[in-house]
Amino acid sequence: MRRRHPLARQAIGALAAALAATLLVSVLLDLVPGDPVELLLGEQAQPIDRAALRKAMWLDLPLPVQAFRFLRGFATGDLRSSVPPFQQRIWPRLREVAPRTALLACVAMLFAVGLGVPLGVFSAVRAGAAIDRLSLAVSVLGVSAPSFLLGQLLLWIFGIRLRWLPVSGDDRMLSALLPALTLGLGLSALLSRVTRAAMLEALRQDYVLAARARGLSEARVIWRHAFRNALLPVLTIAGLQFGSVLTGSIVVEKVFAWPGLGTLLVDSIDKRDFNAVRACVLVFTLTYLAVNLLTDLAYAWADPRARGGGA
Amino acid sequence: MRARGRLALGGGIVLALCVVALLAGRLAPARPGALDLAHEWQGPTAAHPLGTGDDGLDVSTEILYGARVSLLVGLLAVALAGSFGTVLGAVAGYAGGAVDLFVMRLVDVLLAFPGLLFAILLVALLGPSLFGLVFSLSATAWVSYARLARGQVLSLRDRDFVLAARGLGASPARIVFRHLVPNLLGPILIQATFGIPGAILAEAALSFLGLGVPPGTPSWGALVDQGASHLLDAPHVALFGGAAIALAVLGFNLLGEELRDRLDSRSRAGPSAP
Numbered sequence: 001m002r003r004r005h006p007l008a009r010q011a012i013g014a015l016a017a018a019l020a021a022t023l024l025v026s027v028l029l030d031l032v033p034g035d036p037v038e039l040l041l042g043e044q045a046q047p048i049d050r051a052a053l054r055k056a057m058w059l060d061l062p063l064p065v066q067a068f069r070f071l072r073g074f075a076t077g078d079l080r081s082s083v084p085p086f087q088q089r090i091w092p093r094l095r096e097v098a099p100r101t102a103l104l105a106c107v108a109m110l111f112a113v114g115l116g117v118p119l120g121v122f123s124a125v126r127a128g129a130a131i132d133r134l135s136l137a138v139s140v141l142g143v144s145a146p147s148f149l150l151g152q153l154l155l156w157i158f159g160i161r162l163r164w165l166p167v168s169g170d171d172r173m174l175s176a177l178l179p180a181l182t183l184g185l186g187l188s189a190l191l192s193r194v195t196r197a198a199m200l201e202a203l204r205q206d207y208v209l210a211a212r213a214r215g216l217s218e219a220r221v222i223w224r225h226a227f228r229n230a231l232l233p234v235l236t237i238a239g240l241q242f243g244s245v246l247t248g249s250i251v252v253e254k255v256f257a258w259p260g261l262g263t264l265l266v267d268s269i270d271k272r273d274f275n276a277v278r279a280c281v282l283v284f285t286l287t288y289l290a291v292n293l294l295t296d297l298a299y300a301w302a303d304p305r306a307r308g309g310g311a
Numbered sequence: 312m313r314a315r316g317r318l319a320l321g322g323g324i325v326l327a328l329c330v331v332a333l334l335a336g337r338l339a340p341a342r343p344g345a346l347d348l349a350h351e352w353q354g355p356t357a358a359h360p361l362g363t364g365d366d367g368l369d370v371s372t373e374i375l376y377g378a379r380v381s382l383l384v385g386l387l388a389v390a391l392a393g394s395f396g397t398v399l400g401a402v403a404g405y406a407g408g409a410v411d412l413f414v415m416r417l418v419d420v421l422l423a424f425p426g427l428l429f430a431i432l433l434v435a436l437l438g439p440s441l442f443g444l445v446f447s448l449s450a451t452a453w454v455s456y457a458r459l460a461r462g463q464v465l466s467l468r469d470r471d472f473v474l475a476a477r478g479l480g481a482s483p484a485r486i487v488f489r490h491l492v493p494n495l496l497g498p499i500l501i502q503a504t505f506g507i508p509g510a511i512l513a514e515a516a517l518s519f520l521g522l523g524v525p526p527g528t529p530s531w532g533a534l535v536d537q538g539a540s541h542l543l544d545a546p547h548v549a550l551f552g553g554a555a556i557a558l559a560v561l562g563f564n565l566l567g568e569e570l571r572d573r574l575d576s577r578s579r580a581g582p583s584a585p
Contacts (some may be wrong), residue, residue, distance in 0.1 A: 017423035024420060028436055105540075144561035146512050148519050148535055149553025156546050243425030250431065251516050255539065266520060269435040279433065290424035 010296060014289040019071075021285050022278060026067045036272040057082045057274065070278050082275040083107060090279050100284060101260035104180050104252070105245050111184030112191055112245075113238055119188070119283065120195025124220060127200060135192055142187050142189025147248050151182040151255035179256040183248050187241050194237045194276070198230035205229070232303055239295025243288045318569045324562025325585050326343040332378040342531050352545040364537050364548045374555045376529035381511045381559060384444055389511040392449035393503045396456025397492065403457070414457065421454050427513055434517055439525040444517065448510050459502055461485030463495035497574045504567035508560040515556045531556045 037045075037053050051060075058066045073079030074090075081088040119139075123132035158164045158178060202208065203226050211221045250262030261280055268276035331338065340360065341347075347359070347367030355362045361370040402412035421429065430447045437443035467473060468491070478488050517523035518532030519539075526533075531552050538549030 013419070014423070017419055020420040021423045025432065028432060031436070140564065142555070144508070144564055145557040146515055146519075146532075146535075146553060146560070148516065148532075148539075149549075149557055150571055152535070152539060152542060152546075152549045152553060154378065156550075160543060244427075247426035247428050247431070250427070251520060254520060265431075266435075266522075269432070269522075277432070281428065284425055284428055285423055289423060 007293075007297070007300075010293060014293055018282065018285050018289055021194060022071060022282055025068045025281050025287065026063050026070070029172045029277065030063055030066075036274070039123050039272055053084070056073050056084075056086055060140055070275060070290065073275070074279060074282065075089055079275055079279060081273050082260030083271055083273045088202070090276055093276070094261075094279060097259060097261050097264045100258065101246075101249050101253070101262060102287075103176055104249050104258065104260060105242070106185060107176055107180035108183035108187070108249075109242065112187035112241075114188075115184070115186035117195050117231075117234060120192040121199055121222070121227060121230075122201065123192070124199030124230075127196075134195075135196075139189035139192045142185055143193075145186070146185055147182055147251055148204055150185055150254050151179065151252055154178050154182055155255070175256075176258075177248075179252050179258050182255065183245055183252045186248070187238070187245060190241065191234060191238060191289055195230065198233045199226060202226040202230040232299065236295055236299055239298070242291040242295075246284055314464060317565050321562050321567075321569060322563025324558060325566055328378055328382060328559055328562060331375055331512075332382045335375040335379055339347065339369075339375045341369040341372045343372055343376045344527055345369065345372070346486070352548070354539055354545070354547055362547045363547065364534070364541075364545070368537075370534065370548055370551055373529045373534050374551060376533040377552075377555065378532065378559070380441070380524060380528060380530045381514060381556070383512040384441065384448070385443045385507040385510040385563075386449040388452060389503050389506040391445060392452035393456050393499060395449065396453030397460045397482065397499050398487075399453070400457030400460030400462075401464050401487050401491050401495070404461035405483065405491060411461075415461075418454050418457055422450050424451065427516065430513060431517065431520070431522060434522050439523065441524065441528075444514060444523055447517075448513050452510070455506075456499060456502060459498055460492075460495055463498060464491050467491055467494055496523050501567065501571045501574060504563060504570050506562035508567070511556065511559055511563070518549055531559075 036057065037050050037059065041053060042048060048148075054060050058069060061069070070079065077091045079090045080086055081090060090282065109310065121134050123135040126132050203222075207224075208221060208226055209227045212218075214227075247262075249260060249263060252258070253260045253262040254266070261283060265280040265284075268280060315428055340358070345368075347363060347369070349361065350363050351360045351365065353359065353363045353367075359369050359371065360576070363375065364370055364373070403411040429451045433447035433450055434443055437447060442470075464487075473486060473490055476486050483488070514523055515532030515535070518530045519536045521536060523532055524530040535549045535556070536550030537554060538545065538547075542549060
C-alpha cells in the first residue's frame with residue numbers, strides 16, 4: 001500500500017497539471033489580440049449577429065466556465081467545433097488524426113533508440129577510435145540540424161532523386177518511414193551521446209572488472225553487465241524526450257503533408273476553432289504526461305533503488 | 312587537441328555569425344526583399360551567389376539579413392528567460408514556503424506542455440511579430456533557469472558566507488542579488504549558451520510553420536518554408552536556408568560544450584576522447 005503512494009501522487013499531479021494547462025489555454029485564447037468574432041464576421045456585422053456568435057463560441061462565459069464546458073464536452077464525447085456551423089464533432093476528427101501522429105511518434109522512437117543506442121555503445125567501447133569520432137561528429141550535426149532541413153534532405157534524396165519512398169500521402173507504413181526517420185534522427189543523436197557517457201561510466205565500475213576477472217567474454221561483459229546498467233539513464237532520457245518528438249511532429253507533419261494531430265492543431269489555430277485547439281493541446285499534454293509517468297514507472301521497475309521513495 | 316578544435320570551430324562560427332549580422336547591409340548583393348522577377352527560382356549565378364527564390368528573391372541576401380533575426384531572437388529570448396527565471400528561482404529557493412510552492416507549481420504546469428507546444432500556441436495567438444516571438448519562446452524557457460537557480464540556492468543558502476551576510480544585517484534582497492545570484496551564474500551561463508541555439512531552432516521552426524516572423528521579414532525558417540514547395544526545381548533555396556540554421560546552431564552548441572567542460576567539474580571527470 002505504502003509503495004503505491006508516490007506513484008498515485010504523481011498521477012494526481014499529472015492530472016492536475018493537465019487541468020491547469022487547459023485553464024491556462026483558455027486564458028490564452030481569451031487574451032488573443034484580434035477578436036475572433038470580428039475575424040469571422042468582418043467589421044460590417046450587425047451587433048445582434050455578433051452577440052449570437054459570441055454566445056455560440058462561449059465567449060460570453062467566464063473563463064473557468066468555458067474550461068469546464070470544454071472538459072465536460074471532451075469527456076462525454078459531445079464536444080463540437082466552436083466555429084460556424086458548430087455542428088462538427090471534434091472526437092471523430094481526433095480519432096482520425098491522432099493514430100497517425102501516434103504511429104509517427106512510435107516509429108520515430110524506434111528509429112531513435114535503434115540507431116542511437118547501439119551507436120553510443122560502440123563508440124564507448126571504442127572510445128577515441130575512428131568510429132567514436134565519427135559518431136561524435138554525426139551526432140553533433142544531428143543535434144544541430146533542424147528537423148525540417150533533415151526532412152527536406154531525406155525527401156529530396158529518397159523521394160525525388162532515388163524514388164524509393166513515397167514523398168507524402170496517407171497512413172500506410174511506407175509513407176510513415178521518411179517522416180518518422182526525420183523525427184527520430186535528432187533524438188538518436190542525443191541518445192547516442194547519452195548512451196556513450198553512461199557506458200563509459202558503467203565500464204569503469206568494479207563489477208565490470210570483476211566480470212572480466214572471472215574470464216567472461218568481452219561481448220558478455222559489455223552487453224550483459226555494463227549495458228544493462230547503462231540503459232537506465234538512456235531510457236529515462238528517451239522517455240522524457242518523447243515530448244520533443246510530439247511537438248517535433250507538428251513541424252515534420254507540415255514537411256511531409258502528413259494529416260496528423262499537429263496539422264489539425266495548426267489548422268484550428270488558423271481558423272480560431274478554440275474548442276479544437278483546446279482538444280489538440282489537451283491530447284498532446286495528456287499523452288506527454290502519460291509517457292512521463294510510464295517512464296517513471298519503468299525506471300522504478302528497472303532500478304529497485306528508485307522504487308517506493310522510501311529509504 | 313580536439314577540444315581546441317572545438318573552441319576554434321564553435322567560436323569561429325559564432326564570430327562569423329555576429330559579423331554577418333552586423334554587416335549584412337554591406338555584404339548583401341541586394342536589398343532585403345528586393346525582387347528580380349525575371350530570374351525566379353534560379354540556381355547560383357554571379358548576380359545571385361546563392362540563387363533566387365520566389366519572385367526572384369535573392370537567397371544570399373535573405374540569409375545574411377536572416378542572421379540578424381536569428382541572433383536577435385536567440386539572444387533576446389535567452390536574456391529574457393534567463394534573467395526572469397534566475398531571479399524567480401533564486402527568490403523561490405531563498406524564501407521557501409508559500410512563495411517557493413507557488414513558483415514551483417507554476418513551473419509544473421508549464422512543464423506539462425510538451426516541448427514547443429506552448430510557444431506555438433502563444434505565438435499563433437499573439438500574431439507574427441519579433442517581440443511576440445521572443446516573448447513566446449521565453450514564456451516556457453524561463454522554467455529551466457528557475458529550476459536550476461532554485462536548486463543551486465537551496466544548496467548555497469545555508470553556507471557560511473550567506474549566514475555571515477545575514478548576521479551582518481543584509482536584507483533578503485541584498486543576499487539574493489549580491490551574494491547568491493553571482494554564485495550561480497556559472498551553471499546559468501552554460502544553460503544560456505545551450506539556450507541560444509535552442510531559441511534559434513525554435514524561431515526557425517515557428518517561422519517555417521508560418522507562425523514566426525511577420526511576412527517579408529528575412530528569416531532562415533521562412534526561407535526553408537518558401538523553398539519547401541520548390542524542392543523539385545529549386546532545392547537550393549530550402550537547403551541553403553536550412554544549412555544556415557544548422558551551422559549557427561552547431562556553432563553555439565560547440566561553444567556551449569566547451570564552456571561546460573571548462574566550468575563544470577562533473578563533466579570533466581570522465582575520460583573524454585583524446
